[in-house]
Each structure stands twice: as structure tokens, then as C-alpha cells.
Amino acid sequence: MAVLVDDLKKKVLENTKESDQVIIITGYFSPDMIDEIAQIGIPFVYYYGMYGMDKIAKPVYDKLVSINNNYRNLNLKFVHTQRVHTKCYLFYKNNKLVNALVGSANCSINGLCSIENSEMLIELNEEELKSNAYLLELDEYAKEIEKIAIDISDPMIIPKTIKKLKTHKKKSKEKVPDSGNPLSAIMPLYQVDKKGKKKTYKAGGPNWGNQNGNVATKQDAMEAYIPILTEHLDKYPLLFQPYPANRLTTGGKVTRKSDPVTVIWDDGEMMTMTFQGSQRAYPSKENPLMVYPKQLSYGDDSTRRGGAVLGKYLRKRMNVDPFHVITITDLKKYGRDYILLTYVSPGLYTADFSGTPLS
Structure with missing residues (x-):
């Protein structure tokens, strides 16, 4: 064998x-x-x-x-x-x-x-x-x-309908609205300053490629990632699971990415993505056997396009230039400032960026 x-x-x-x-x-x-x-x-x-x-x-x-x-x-x-x-x-x-x-x-x-x-x-x-x-x-x-x-064509096959999103009132210190579903997380594309005001990341989140010294100069769009906050880790342990702090790719190279997952967007787009980066080491910072991810982005290494695929996709949905720096005004105009990420099954997620504002 x-x-x-x-x-x-x-x-x-x-x-x-x-x-x-x-x-x-x-x-x-x-x-x-x-x-x-x-x-x-x-x-x-x-x-x-x-x-x-x-x-x-x-x-x-x-x-x-x-x-x-x-x-x-x-x-x-x-x-x-x-x-x-x-x-x-x-x-x-x-x-x-x-x-x-x-x-x-x-x-x-x-x-x-x-x-x-x-x-x-x-x-x-x-x-x-x-x-x-x-x-x-x-x-x-x-x-x-x-x-x-x-x-698959049998009428006995009845797809589950996705429940309408009900947001719960945030507690004073919380940055992320509660989706009301342990398998669905609201992923803001903005950050909140000390005064409680929303603002987009200058060189992170949807504007990841706007950072100084960015090496992805040959991309066809600005790189982007979906931020994962520590609050997400506490509220949605089933969605955001830890992975080994020291990982090797199949080629033997050190990587900060998880195994690839498949994400189906609300418009039918299908994307290979990976959980990336690290935060909150386990069992301790001094002995980090496992770490939690701090972002989700495009993850098919074979294309060598990285986060630019996600950045181009989000900007196309918003009808802005591929290298446009996204602002709060842009998100308000589009009608949604977050992505709803839902766990479906091992390695499979759905993402909703449909432009419908929170009620």
C-alpha cells in the first residue's frame, strides 16, 4: 500500500x-x-x-x-x-x-x-x-x-435558507456587532478610534497594499484582507480556530498561513482563501505552540497574486478603481461597511458583501 x-x-x-x-x-x-x-x-x-x-x-x-x-x-x-x-x-x-x-x-x-x-x-x-x-x-x-x-435535481433536496441577520446592541467596549449566530461573524472593514468614530485603515484591511514599502508592485489591484479582531476570537471560536505557530508549506518553506479554505461570495464568486498572520499565542507568548489568525485573504499561492485578488474583487463590487484607497464615505455609498462570514462545513465558508446596510 x-x-x-x-x-x-x-x-x-x-x-x-x-x-x-x-x-x-x-x-x-x-x-x-x-x-x-x-x-x-x-x-x-x-x-x-x-x-x-x-x-x-x-x-x-x-x-x-x-x-x-x-x-x-x-x-x-x-x-x-x-x-x-x-x-x-x-x-x-x-x-x-x-x-x-x-x-x-x-x-x-x-x-x-x-x-x-x-x-x-x-x-x-x-x-x-x-x-x-x-x-x-x-x-x-x-x-x-x-x-x-x-x-441533486430531486425535489427532496431542500436547501437551508439563511436566517435574516439580527444585530444585537453592542456593549460599550465592544467593537463588533453581534450577528446572533455563532457560525456567522460580522467582519468590519473599518476600525473605531478612541472617540468611537469609524475610520478605514490607511494601510490595512481593504487598503493593505497602501502600506509603505509594499513589495507587491506588479499587482493589478491594491491588496486587501479581512481583519480578524480579538473580539471575533472570543465570540466565534468555531469560525476562527488556532493553527501551529511554526508551519511549513508542502515545499518545506516557513509560512504564516493556514491550510486553504473555499469561500463562496453572495454573488456566486468562488475564492480560495487562507487565514493568515498571528495573534494570541497558545499556551503562552513564551511558548507559542498555536496561534490565532489576524486576517483572512486570498490564498491560492499558485497565482502569486495574493491579497490583490481580494482587493480587486471588493473594489469591483464597490465600482471604484482597482487601486482606489477605500474610505468610510465609499463604504457608506456602497451601503455596507462589513462582510458577513459564515462557517458552512470544514474548509468551506460563505461571505456576504451585498451592499445592504445594517438596519
Whole structure:
């Protein structure tokens, strides 16, 4: 058996390209990973295993339907009678199961692009084990899952509606309005001065690229990030979790970023992002084994565009120049001075920047 703990996405894509059919069963997913596999063009069936337990948020469902409609070779199914937390990737050739990957990694950017040893997939095939008995068992398992799954177009699939945002009155020392939902955080794009007046960051937040000595001189827009305050860490522990203080990328370089996550915006835009930076060391500053993130920004390192992708996106939504320094006046004119970030499932979030002001 081959035990894989690194470059899992690459292994999944390589196996897909060498097959003529693929079946994937995982508890959770991210739409961008499903889209990338479907682009290869071979028949692809994906089973969302935790629908029966966790259902599906409407923004995620809408994105999946859009992707499903784009590919004739794609068939999305939801397990609805029980929870299935399996992570199983099955690769076929001439109707015969020839290779399989099983382990801990979900079919998501977060699951397949995590740092080394965060997730594991074990490769099982005839060449590895000199026996095909386990392959037949895995094939039977996939058929059992088929019996308890329904198609994405089935009327029994009912997306969860997002509850209307109800903001609670802030306590005197609080800087962040309470969303009323432990899985949804209001992320201000401004800071509050000592007099309680709102002002945008001169060289941070949406204006990150405005700092002196900024090295991203070849970007096509000003870099941006979504600030994470210590107040967010206290109020929303499920959204903002710590990660190791000392981390290495899959290439062995030191990084201050978390594993990538997928964020679906309210307009359908899908973005790979990472939690970045550090604040509030655990268990102590002197012995920082874990740290909490201090910002969220674009995080697909392969593009080398960093926070400029987020900066360009936000400015396009606001209808201002890609290098415009955003002010409070701009945010008021747009109609919203915050982003509503919601946790959906491991490695998957939604973000609302719809221009609707707080009531």
C-alpha cells in the first residue's frame, strides 16, 4: 500500500486523468474541487455524505447546481437517510475498479491541499496488494451508497435558507456587532478610534497594499484582507480556530498561513482563501505552540497574486478603481461597511458583501 500525506490533490487529479470513470464519496466537499475534477471530462459521480446530518446552505447549493449544469459528465448525489463520513476515491477503467484512495481527506481544497501530514490517503490497487478482493469490496460499498443517495435535481433536496441577520446592541467596549449566530461573524472593514468614530485603515484591511514599502508592485489591484479582531476570537471560536505557530508549506518553506479554505461570495464568486498572520499565542507568548489568525485573504499561492485578488474583487463590487484607497464615505455609498462570514462545513465558508446596510 502507498501511504500519501502530501500533494493529495495532485494524486487525485493524476488518477482521474488515467481513468475513464471516477466515483468519489466524502463527508464534505468544496465546489471548486468538484469543478476542477469535472473539467477533466470523464464520467464523474460525487456523493455528498453528510447531507443527511448537515443539509446544505443555499449559496453552496446554488453554486453546485451551476457547476452540475456546466458538465454533462458530472452527476452529483446527496446521501439523505444517514450520515456518511467516508473519504473514498474510486477510479475505473473499462468498467473495472483499478485504483482507490481511502483515508481522511475530503474532496475539498482544504482537504486535498493541506500541509503535509494533516490528511492521509492510502492508495490501494492490484499492483500494490497483489490481490483484488478489497477492490471488489470497495466497489460493493459504492453500490450500497448509491442505494441511499438521491440526485441533486430531486425535489427532496431542500436547501437551508439563511436566517435574516439580527444585530444585537453592542456593549460599550465592544467593537463588533453581534450577528446572533455563532457560525456567522460580522467582519468590519473599518476600525473605531478612541472617540468611537469609524475610520478605514490607511494601510490595512481593504487598503493593505497602501502600506509603505509594499513589495507587491506588479499587482493589478491594491491588496486587501479581512481583519480578524480579538473580539471575533472570543465570540466565534468555531469560525476562527488556532493553527501551529511554526508551519511549513508542502515545499518545506516557513509560512504564516493556514491550510486553504473555499469561500463562496453572495454573488456566486468562488475564492480560495487562507487565514493568515498571528495573534494570541497558545499556551503562552513564551511558548507559542498555536496561534490565532489576524486576517483572512486570498490564498491560492499558485497565482502569486495574493491579497490583490481580494482587493480587486471588493473594489469591483464597490465600482471604484482597482487601486482606489477605500474610505468610510465609499463604504457608506456602497451601503455596507462589513462582510458577513459564515462557517458552512470544514474548509468551506460563505461571505456576504451585498451592499445592504445594517438596519
